[in-house]
Amino acid sequence: MSTARELNRIEVKAAVRRAIEGSADEIIRLARDIYEHPEPGFTEERTAKVVAKALAKAGVTPETGIAITGMKGLRTFNGQGPTVAVIGELDAVKAPGHPSADMTTGAAHACGHHSQLGALIGTAIGLGVPEVASTLSGRAAFIATPAEEFIDVEMRWGLREAGRLGLLSGKQEMIRLGAFDDIDMAMMVHTSSSKSQRRFIVGGTSNAHVVHYVRFLGKAAHAGGAPHQGVNALQAAMLALSAINTQRETFEAENQTRVHGIITRGGVATNAVPAEVVYEGRVRGRTMTAVDKIAAQVEDCYRAGALAMGASLEIVSIPGYLPLDNNKDFASVFSKNVVTEFGEDALTTQADTVNAGGSTDMGDLSQIMPALHPYVAAAEGTGHGIDYVIADYRRAVVDSAISMALTVVDLLSDNAAEARMIIDSNKPSMTRAEYVQSQADRLRKIEYRGG
Ligand SMILES: [Zn+2]
Ligand SMILES: [Zn+2]
Structure with a gap:
């Protein structure tokens, strides 16, 4: 049979x-x-x-x-x-x-x-x-x-x-x-x-991951004539990215952390202070717990950039994989x-x-x-x-x-x-x-x- x-x-x-x-x-x-x-x-x-x-x-x-x-x-x-x-x-x-x-x-x-x-x-x-x-x-x-x-x-x-x-x-x-x-x-x-x-x-x-859709919001002004009247959203984003890089030494090797992203909008006119910068970021790690911990650090870094420049910030934290x-x-x-x-x-x-x-x-x-x-x-x-x-x-x-x-x-x-x-x-x-x-x-x- x-x-x-x-x-x-x-x-x-x-x-x-x-x-x-x-x-x-x-x-x-x-x-x-x-x-x-x-x-x-x-x-x-x-x-x-x-x-x-x-x-x-x-x-x-x-x-x-x-x-x-x-x-x-x-x-x-x-x-x-x-x-x-x-x-x-x-x-x-x-x-x-x-x-x-x-x-x-x-x-x-x-x-x-x-x-x-x-x-x-x-x-x-x-x-x-x-x-x-x-x-x-x-x-x-x-x-x-x-x-x-x-x-x-x-x-x-x-x-x-x-x-x-x-x-x-x-x-x-x-x-x-x-x-x-x-x-x-x-x-x-x-x-x-x-x-x-x-x-x-x-x-x-x-890896697990979360996705960040981040908008740094500043204020447009003539980049030559009145930069002091603007709030530079691009500088806020750059500071945020530098702050993120300062965190890398805290990543634990076994978590296989990856933090990376792209700026999809960095301003609209060279002669205007950038009023809106959009960043799409990713935090990856071996477990959701590890990802959540690093994601919280990264969110603080976005705030740090905004704080320094007097810019505003909108983050959508999207559950990834x-x-x-x-x-x-x-x-x-x-x-x-x-x-x-x-x-x-x-x-x-x-x-x-x-x-x-x-x-x-x-x-x-x-x-x-x-x-x-x-x-x-x-x-x-x-x-x-x-x-x-x-x-x-x-x-x-x-x-x-x-x-x-x-x-x-x-x-x-x-x-x-x-x-x-x-x-x-x-x-x-x-x-x-x-x-x-x-x-x-x-x-x-x-x-x-x-x-
Ligand atoms: Zn692929
Ligand atoms: Zn594939």
């Missing part, structure tokens, strides 16, 4: 693999097409159209327009069981000068998200073969999420003020809207350019498939503590359900740099699709025994409702009136 069952699973997996291999050219072409048309978060209109069309062609017509550009398609198998989501991220980051950069927006696929979308479609195609439908229990969800890169904060805050967004990243907002309410576990594969790694890298964590918690049992199902498909030397397993310093909203999902965020070493160059490109599309798109599709087969075979075990033994740090509430509670507006 069990031999027949195992044999059956091998045959099912072979059919899934064949279907993905057979679509290799098509899904790589789709990834390359998206690469050529990069769109930053919450504006991925064209990308969303391309992905929705391909999902529909694969037999999983998605519900679209979730969190502006997000979508979700479902495939229901024969037996009853849980729902496993496969995720692809729709957005580009900004990297003017990158070979794919959009001339107007500066958006570029310098984080490899376009290849995730090829892998998403490949997984949908693989899990669409008749052999799968008749043997699996439960459902597979194919979800494309907007705006993983937490950028363009002023634009996103504007969308929120206009009532079009509640939370400012794609997965955060899709959780808030309930798009993940009927999802039991979720995975995606992100590209990596790490030269020292094998084909797939499983394990590790990521939670640390990534890869589910170990989920990881082991994925890892076994990587080893079977590509060999022992195709897999690197990282300790839970390995943290490169970045952040992802997959971290938020991982706090409310079993989640997996491995990497595929298929890129070269510096992440978010002008030289980050996919060096091996087959690996990024096809191998990732095969690994994820076969993982779903294992999870949902035998009446979804493996998936049920993982879901039952997973201990989420909060419920979905608690997550949404805590994101609302953590959002703070701070004002300081100088002068």
